[in-house]
Amino acid sequence: MSTVLIVVALIVLVAVMGAALYFWRSRSRGLGGPALQRRFGPEYDLTVARHGGDTEAAERELAGRVERFGHLRSRPLVPETRARYAERWEALQKRFVDAPREAVTEAGELLAGLAQERGFPAATAYEDQDQAAALSVHHPENVDAYRRIRRAARPEGAGTSTEELRTALLEARGLFDELITEGRRGHRAHRRHDDRAAAHGDRHLPRARHSLKPKGSGI
Known part of the structure; x- marks a missing residue:
């Protein structure tokens, strides 16, 4: 056997052993x-x-995501910061009526900033793979809603319908609630508070003024 073949065989053997060790x-x-x-x-x-x-x-x-991001621990939010994010979310929900795309863009940026504030990797305007991967380890139920709202706000998402934008904003609220509270117990309490809130909450997010849905069609 030539030296080249021996070297190739050794490389393949090392690769197989490495993969086996990784899975083990x-x-x-x-x-x-x-x-x-x-x-x-x-x-x-x-x-x-x-x-x-x-x-x-x-x-x-x-x-691999667990290996990279499983060790992350959320940083607490001071009450003033939590209140500021809550006010911004309520404001963008109201803004959705007249400017749905701008409101969704702001919601995506708000979520990215809030995630970074809680200790997750930073995200730039269009590069948020690490942040999404880290969120998937700790918030797997809601990370896809985060991806969808970030995609909707990008230039290639310009064809997204108003109703799709509205759905993206509603679903992203789940991740917002998890990030703004301290844990599952706080999240459940926050949701119970929302259930008792007046009809200005996200479950009653009004349609954009230029939506083609007829009045009285429901949410």
């Missing part, structure tokens, strides 16, 4: 298939779909 470490830390499904919920299925049904590739990506 991931599974030993509870990052294997069932554990990943439990941890990521709908995000697991979405990642498998993005990989064309390749479960192994999807699980490698998800395990």
Whole structure:
């Protein structure tokens, strides 16, 4: 066997051993298939779909996210900061009536800034992969709503309908609530407060003035 073939064989062997070690470490830390499904919920299925049904590739990506961002711990918000974000969200909801795209753009920027304030990686105007990946580890139920509202605000999302923008804003509220509260207990309390609130909350977000939906068609 030539020297070149020996070198190639060694490289392949090292790569196979490295992959095997990675999977062994991931599974030993509870990052294997069932554990990943439990941890990521709908995000697991979405990642498998993005990989064309390749479960192994999807699980490698998800395990990698846990390795990179699982150690993150949310920084607390002081009451003044929490109040400021809450006021901004209420204001942009009202702004949606006359300027839906601008309101959605502001909502995406607000979520990105709030996530950074809580200790997640920073996001620029159009590059938020690390922030989304980190959010998926800690807020898997709502991270796809974050992606959708960020996409809707980008230039390539200019064709998004008013109703789609409205839906994106409504769904993004779930992540906003999780980020602005200190934990699941606070989140549930916050939602109970919203349920008792007057009809100016996000569940009654009015349609944009130029929406084509007829009056009385419901939310």
